[in-house]
Amino acid sequence: MATTLFAGSPDETDTVDIGDGRLAKRERRRGLLFVSPWLIGLTLFFVFPIVASLVMSFTDYRLVADGDEPTKFVGLENWRTMLGDDNVRNGLWVTAKFGLLFVPMSIFVPLGFAYLLTSERLWGRSFFRVMFYLPSMVPFVAGVIVWRFYLNNQSGWLSRLLRGAGWEGTPNFLNDKNWVLPTLVFMAMWGVGNSIIIFIAALNGVPTQLYEAAKIDGAGKWRLFRDVTWPMISPITFYNVIISLVGLGQYFLVPFVLLGPEGPPEGASRFYTMVFFRETFSFFKGGYGAALAWGMFIIVFAITSLLFWSAKFWVHYEYEER
Amino acid sequence: MISNRHGSRRFRRGASAVAALALVAAACGGSDDAETSVDDAATEADAGDEAEAETEADAETEAESDGDTEEDAGDAEEVDAEAEDDNGGIIEGEQIEVAEGTVEVRWFIGLGTGSQDEQIDAQDEIVKTFNASQDEVTLVPQYVDNAVASDVLATQIAGGDAPDLIGPVGLAGSNAFAGQYLDLDPLVASSGYDIDQFGDAKDVYRDPVDGLLGIPFAVFPSAIFYNTELFDEAGLPYPPAEYGDGGITMYGEGTEFEGEWNYDKLEEIALILSVDSNGNDATSAEYDQSSIEQFGYVHQWTEDPAAQGSFFGAGSVVQEDGSAAIPEQWVAEWKWYQNMVHVNGATPNADYQASDALAGNAFNSGRVAMANTHLWYTCCLFDEDGNARTNFNLAAVPNYEGTVTSKLHGDSFRIHKDTDNPEQTFAALQYLLEEGALDLLTVYGAAPAREDIREDYFAGLDEIFTQGVNWGVIMTGLDYPDVPNHEANMPNFLESDALIKEFSAPLMSDPDFDIDAAVAEMEADLNAIFGT
Numbered sequence: 001m002a003t004t005l006f007a008g009s010p011d012e013t014d015t016v017d018i019g020d021g022r023l024a025k026r027e028r029r030r031g032l033l034f035v036s037p038w039l040i041g042l043t044l045f046f047v048f049p050i051v052a053s054l055v056m057s058f059t060d061y062r063l064v065a066d067g068d069e070p071t072k073f074v075g076l077e078n079w080r081t082m083l084g085d086d087n088v089r090n091g092l093w094v095t096a097k098f099g100l101l102f103v104p105m106s107i108f109v110p111l112g113f114a115y116l117l118t119s120e121r122l123w124g125r126s127f128f129r130v131m132f133y134l135p136s137m138v139p140f141v142a143g144v145i146v147w148r149f150y151l152n153n154q155s156g157w158l159s160r161l162l163r164g165a166g167w168e169g170t171p172n173f174l175n176d177k178n179w180v181l182p183t184l185v186f187m188a189m190w191g192v193g194n195s196i197i198i199f200i201a202a203l204n205g206v207p208t209q210l211y212e213a214a215k216i217d218g219a220g221k222w223r224l225f226r227d228v229t230w231p232m233i234s235p236i237t238f239y240n241v242i243i244s245l246v247g248l249g250q251y252f253l254v255p256f257v258l259l260g261p262e263g264p265p266e267g268a269s270r271f272y273t274m275v276f277f278r279e280t281f282s283f284f285k286g287g288y289g290a291a292l293a294w295g296m297f298i299i300v301f302a303i304t305s306l307l308f309w310s311a312k313f314w315v316h317y318e319y320e321e322r
Numbered sequence: 323m324i325s326n327r328h329g330s331r332r333f334r335r336g337a338s339a340v341a342a343l344a345l346v347a348a349a350c351g352g353s354d355d356a357e358t359s360v361d362d363a364a365t366e367a368d369a370g371d372e373a374e375a376e377t378e379a380d381a382e383t384e385a386e387s388d389g390d391t392e393e394d395a396g397d398a399e400e401v402d403a404e405a406e407d408d409n410g411g412i413i414e415g416e417q418i419e420v421a422e423g424t425v426e427v428r429w430f431i432g433l434g435t436g437s438q439d440e441q442i443d444a445q446d447e448i449v450k451t452f453n454a455s456q457d458e459v460t461l462v463p464q465y466v467d468n469a470v471a472s473d474v475l476a477t478q479i480a481g482g483d484a485p486d487l488i489g490p491v492g493l494a495g496s497n498a499f500a501g502q503y504l505d506l507d508p509l510v511a512s513s514g515y516d517i518d519q520f521g522d523a524k525d526v527y528r529d530p531v532d533g534l535l536g537i538p539f540a541v542f543p544s545a546i547f548y549n550t551e552l553f554d555e556a557g558l559p560y561p562p563a564e565y566g567d568g569g570i571t572m573y574g575e576g577t578e579f580e581g582e583w584n585y586d587k588l589e590e591i592a593l594i595l596s597v598d599s600n601g602n603d604a605t606s607a608e609y610d611q612s613s614i615e616q617f618g619y620v621h622q623w624t625e626d627p628a629a630q631g632s633f634f635g636a637g638s639v640v641q642e643d644g645s646a647a648i649p650e651q652w653v654a655e656w657k658w659y660q661n662m663v664h665v666n667g668a669t670p671n672a673d674y675q676a677s678d679a680l681a682g683n684a685f686n687s688g689r690v691a692m693a694n695t696h697l698w699y700t701c702c703l704f705d706e707d708g709n710a711r712t713n714f715n716l717a718a719v720p721n722y723e724g725t726v727t728s729k730l731h732g733d734s735f736r737i738h739k740d741t742d743n744p745e746q747t748f749a750a751l752q753y754l755l756e757e758g759a760l761d762l763l764t765v766y767g768a769a770p771a772r773e774d775i776r777e778d779y780f781a782g783l784d785e786i787f788t789q790g791v792n793w794g795v796i797m798t799g800l801d802y803p804d805v806p807n808h809e810a811n812m813p814n815f816l817e818s819d820a821l822i823k824e825f826s827a828p829l830m831s832d833p834d835f836d837i838d839a840a841v842a843e844m845e846a847d848l849n850a851i852f853g854t
Contacts, residue, residue: 063480064499148676155677175672175831262820264827281473283816286480 057291063284071287078291088292091272092299094181094263098271099248101185106244107237110192114199129200136193144257147187148174174259177268184255184269195240202236203229231316238315242304249300252277272296411470413437416446418453420460425746427459430475430485432466433495434733435698435766444765448758452750455757459746461487472498479738486747489735490539490766493809496736498816504737505533509748520771527734536734539755540768542696543799544624544729546588546717547703550789552616552691556595556603561588561692561717563792569726569802571718584720585634585658588692592618592668595691604668611667618668620675620684621659622693624729627825628808631655632729633694634722636804639822639848640812646848648841651722656829656837664833672831686711694719696731697796700767700783712789716796728799729808733768769797813852821847 032039057078061071082088116122117129135143150157151173162170173183210228219227230237252273255263261278263270276296280289413432420426429449431437436445442465449461464485466474472495478484479502488499496503510517517524520538527536546561553560559574562583566572573583573591581587595618596604603609604618621630631637631652639646662669670684685693686703693699703711719728735754737747754762755772763770764782780793812818825844828835 063476064502149678152677153673155679172673172831175827260827262824262827264824265831266828278820281476282820284476 053290053293056287057294059287061287061290063280063286074287078288079295081288082291082295085275087267087270087275087278088272088295090267091270091275094268094270095248095251095272098181098184098251099245101182102188102248102251103241103244105185105189106192106195106247107240109189110195110240111199111233111237113192113196114203117196118200118203129197132196133193135190140191140253141257143190144187144254147190148258151183175265177265180259180265180269184258187254187258195243198236198240199233202233206232234315235317238307238311242307245303245307246300249273249296411467411474413442413465413467416443416450418449418460418462420462421453421457424458424460425743427461427487427743427747427750428485429461429463429487429750430466430471430478431463431489432468432471433475433488434468434491435701435768436490437465437468437471438701441765444761448754448761452753452758455753456749459743459750461750475499479740482740484738484740486741486743487735487737487750489536490733490762490768491736492731492733493807493811494819496536496734497809497811497819499736500811500815501532502736502739503532503535504739504741504744505535506537506737506748507534509737509744510534510537512745513748513752515748515752519774521773523732523771526732536736537751537755538732538734538771539759540733540763540766541771541800542698542731542733542768543796543803544694544696544731545719545796545799547622547685547693547695547699547714548717549685549688549691549713550715551688551713552595556691558591558594560715561591563715563717564795565718565726565798565801568724569718570721570724582721583718585722588619588720589658589662589666589668592662592692593666594618596666596668604666609667614667614670614674615679615689617670617674617684617690619662619692619694620669620690622685622690622695622699624695625826625830626808627652627656627822627829628819629729630659632727632804632808633719634658635725635727636806636808638806638810638812639818640852643854644813644852645854646818646845646852648845653837653841655722656825656841660829660835660837663830672827675830685714688713696729697769698731698767700787703787710786710788712787714787714791715789716792718795719799719802726802727804728796728802730800730803731809732771733766817851818848821851 058073058075059071060074060077065071113132117125117132119125122128149155151159153159153170153172153175156173158173159170171179173179206229210232211224214224214228250273251271255269255271256274256277259269261274261282263274272292273296276289276292279285279292411432431445435441445463445465449463452461453459475485475488476499479499484502488503509515517534517537523538523541525534526538528534548561550560559577559579562571562573564571571583572580573587574580579591581590593604595616596609596614597616598610599613599615600608600610621633624630624633628639631649632655634655635649635651637649637652639648641647659669663671670680670690674680675684676682679689680687683702684690685695685699703714705711719726735751737744737751741747759770759772760775760778760782763775763779770776770779776797783791783793821844825840828840829837
């Protein structure tokens, strides 16, 4: 029986040739041929470097060796060093502190904006959507440079604004160890346009009949959000949480450009990724750097796995049976 | 249907697991954040480096590199001296043709000076002249942004694609690649090159084990650069134009400000020259440090703690027994400077230096009266239109407790030990040290290591800075160098150097920075890095 494209899921009576017939074999060969460029690229540029970096993490490989000393296998030495390295601990702590602010805000701030931007009462919704998305179009480094001027404690517009508003002794946003992480989180909110778009799509995708039914049952705005909107957009929220966490594990560019690889003041902005960068590309310790990269992989993988496990408690898939 | 649903759930779970793996794998794939692709991140990081470098370069003369393409030339192979505009920090230069039958010698520029826009054209011209002068070697320059040059060179070496010739590079830059340089003794012997012309300096780059690793090319002594307009405006005598016996000299002789030219006197003058937006100077109780319009003094791009510490006297963190200890005079200097920045308000702090007014090049902004820096700073004394500043002159460095230290930088060229063409590379190096030297030195703002061409060199500088700069006083600084040099090698140099440099940020930004505690901590950390 021929299947009809876009006519829904195939049922048990749908048949495709998955056997060992010549046609199937030919199709498999052709399929492999078509995907082979991607497979080759994946193997060469992804799988091989990943495996190589794992192997490297057990060596004392240096990008630039002093003399002609050969690279040696050092077993778990890099991993032991990593566990006892104060810079690594500090990097993880800084990353965790930043994440505690960043991850929730990267969900609720764009969600809040998305809510506002889907409001029927908002005049010029398209205009505002464009305006909120525009910052995401600005190259990150250009944005960071502007932020650096903006946040300068002497001539920065923000400090001038605050002083103009009567706040003397404005915080030194970039050079005060208590302010630098909140400042970076604040800056990160500047680029939530993508998440806003995704949340807008999710909010628009919630069936209106659910709201109508809930309203008939007497649900107020909060109940509507808690019992209808939130569960219905939870897969998207879940996706955004994962993306934020992965982004957290890679967070590097903004503090690097804004503050430099030392992570001033006093290491308060020295994220784990900057420790990795310094060890690998400033000190040329390739073996140790590989161990650090794998350390981050393990951490992000563990947290992501935990999130996937927890999804069954809070992520609602409309058509999934539990 | 139930089995279908189960199948569907299995599929979803499988897909979720694959998606999770893909996401996590992506986490290790190099993308910087969720909204930035791998390529974007790399490009932006490079752009960031460039942008950061441009903060300084903005104040410099703007001479655009035209990047003209050479005309077609028979069988010649055309080599793009630099690839694209943004290729991992590699900067576009003029395309060089490798003539048939010649050996290509790649010259890596950027580890030290040489990769600023206005320097590239001039170096291209020197390369073209050299290539036209003989038929055995084609010199191909590769310009790399200084901010990423170290990484690029490391990657090239690790990838077995090391350049033949590297430089100019200072001591610190070369320390990072210790063990990578060719011993030049055999080449000097076989070519008959006269290195005795450099006098005692000929052995500056000699390693007891590895041999002669470099030949002196340029020296950058330091001096006080002062803004004549600001001194005139304040009615103050200029700082001393020459050194006295043992370097000790006087300031303002015959005036109410007369006194020995030391750092206390410099501080006294700097306070008078520091002015807030209400017109109060830093000697006034009304002086408002939150709105300073003009500063008295700055360590102009010499705020590396080892560098600035050496203003109060040379020293080394490496003790005779191999352990680490910070020289006392360095600690004294750091405290003096902290006082100048945060108590006196006579030196711009980190925020002021990054502000619109000073734009990352404090002295050149015209808002700082005195700067202690090197001869290479002539690179960056230009207005926005590229006109050379005519409102500065040079003065003697003050003494600290009777000792004068004119901190010294020096540059050399190195040949990589893995070069396939050592003789040809050395031939190119000889050209840069001889025929091409004067033009190159002018481009780099460096005084020649060869004494015989110094007069011509400064005549060239006088054509740029027409006010009649007292170059003699900065060259006299060569009599008071910092020995041991503040850039001298030390155990585990890269990590040790990075650790010392970390001291700079809190010094410049934190008024409450506890220097004594930080020094104790630094010594402990250095000993750990040294393994002592």
